[in-house]
Amino acid sequence: xxxxxxxxxxxxxxxxxxxxxxxxxxxxxxxxxxxxxxxxxxxxxxxxxxxxxxxxxxxxxxxxxxxxxxxxxxxxxxxxxxxxxxxxxxxxxxxxxxxxxxxxxxxxxxxxxxxxxxxxxxxxxxxxxxxxxxxxxxxxxxxxxxxxxxxxxxxxxxxxxxxxxxxxxxxxxxxxxxxxxxxxxxxxxxxxxxxxxxxxxxxxxxxxxxxxxxxxxxxxxxxxxxxxxxxxxxxxxxxxxx
Numbered sequence: 416x417x418x419x420x421x422x423x424x425x426x427x428x429x430x431x432x433x434x435x436x437x438x439x440x441x442x443x444x445x446x447x448x449x450x451x452x453x454x455x456x457x458x459x460x461x462x463x464x465x466x467x468x469x470x471x472x473x474x475x476x477x478x479x480x481x482x483x484x485x486x487x488x489x490x491x492x493x494x495x496x497x498x499x500x501x502x503x504x505x506x507x508x509x510x511x512x513x514x515x516x517x518x519x520x521x522x523x524x525x526x527x528x529x530x531x532x533x534x535x536x537x538x539x540x541x542x543x544x545x546x547x548x549x550x551x552x553x554x555x556x557x558x559x560x561x562x563x564x565x566x567x568x569x570x571x572x573x574x575x576x577x578x579x580x581x582x583x584x585x586x587x588x589x590x591x592x593x594x595x596x597x598x599x600x601x602x603x604x605x606x607x608x609x610x611x612x613x614x615x616x617x618x619x620x621x622x623x624x625x626x627x628x629x630x631x632x633x634x635x636x637x638x639x640x641x642x643x644x645x646x647x648x649x650x651x652x653x654x655x656x657x
Contacts, residue, residue, distance in 0.1 A: 423521045425575060426451060427639040428652035429458030429619020432491065433473040435466070441473070445480040448652055454520045455480055457510065458619035458639050459489025459529060459579025462501060470501040474508035483520045484510045487527040489579035489620060513577055517565040523657050524569035527577030528562045530603050530618070531555040534596035535584040559602035566610045573657055576607050578618040585628025586638040587621040598624070608632035614657050626653075 426448035431441060448455050462469035477484065492501055502512050511518050513527035533540050533555035542552040558580075566574060581587050581599030590598060598621050607613050608630050616630070619640040626647050628636045638644075641651035 421522065422656050423453040423523055424451065425454045425456050425615075425617075425655045425657055426652045427456040427458060427617040427637065427655060428641055428644070429579065429617070430460040430489070430622060430640040430642060431457070431473065432460055432463040433469050434463045435468050435472065438472055439476065441476040442479045444651065445476055449479070449481040451654060453482055454523070454525070455482060455484045456525070456575065456577050456617055456639075457484065457486030458577060458617050459487050460491040460619055461486065461488065461505065462492050465492045465495040465497055465501055467497055467500050467504065470504040474504050477505065477508040477510055480509065485513055485518060485520070485525045485527070485577060486510050487513055487529050487577050487579055489529060513565065514561065515565075517568050519569070519571055522571060522573070524571035524574035524612070525577060526562065526565035526569060526574060528558050528565070530562075530578045530580030530582070531558045531600060532580060532597045533600035533602065535599065535601045538596060539601050540596065555600050555602055559600070559606045562603060563606040563609060566606065566613065569612070572612055573614050574610065574612045575657060576613055576616040578603060578616065579620050581618050581621055581624070581636075581638065582607060582616060583628050583630055583636050585625060586618065586636055587624040589623045589625055590621050604630040607634055615655055617653070617655070
C-alpha cells in the first residue's frame with residue numbers, strides 16, 4: 416500500500432467538445448486548473464467529432480497544463496473512426512489515456528475507461544435474444560471488466576475512477592427518462608464497488624444531469640460535464656480533495 420497520505424486536489428472536467436474553430440479556447444483554463452490542482456482529469460468527449468484536426472487543436476491547449484493529466488475518451492471521440500490517432504496526439508501533449516492502463520500520481524491511483532451504455536439496476540439490458548443484443552451487452556461488460564482490471568492493478572490506498580458514461584442513475588437525473596439507458600450502465604458501479612480504495616468517481620456525458628450521487632456501496636460519484644459544473648460553481652471544472 417502507498418504510504419503517501421497527503422491530500423491531493425483533482426480538477427475534473429468533461430465534455431470539452433473541441434471543434435475546428437476552437438483554437439486556444441481552453442488554454443487559459445488548463446493553466447488555471449494547473450494552479451488550483453495537483454492533477455487534471457478529463458472525462459471524455461474531448462473532441463466534437465473525433466477528428467485529427469480537433470485533437471491537434473486540443474493538444475496545443477493541453478500544453479498549457481503544468482500538472483499531470485489523466486483522462487478517457489468519450490463517444491464523440493470515436494465518431495470519425497480515428498480514435499487511435501486522437502489518443503496518440505493527446506498522449507504526445509502529456510495526457511495519460513487510462514483505458515488499458517492505470518497510473519499513480521502523488522500516491523493516488525487513477526484508473527478509467529470510456530464505459531458504455533446499457534441502463535441501470537433492474538432496467539439494465541441483459542444478453543438475451545438476438546445476436547445484436549448480445550454483442551451490445553458484451554461491449555458493456557467488456558468496459559466494466561477493463562475498469563475492474565485496472566483498479567485491481569493499483570496498490571494505492573486511494574484511487575479515483577475516471578469514466579465518460581455514468582455508473583449510476585442519480586447523476587443523469589435531469590435528462591429525459593427515455594434516454595437513461597443510453598447514458599451509462601450499472602455494470603461500471605458494480606466494478607467500482609469491488610474495491611475499498613476507490614474514493615471518488617468522475618464522469619461526463621450527461622449534459623443535463625445532476626452533479627453528485629453515490630454507488631450502492633457509497634462511493635461518491637460526480638458528473639463533471641462542464642455544462643453541469645459551470646452553473647453549480649461558476650467555473651467549468653470541479654475541484655475534488657482526495
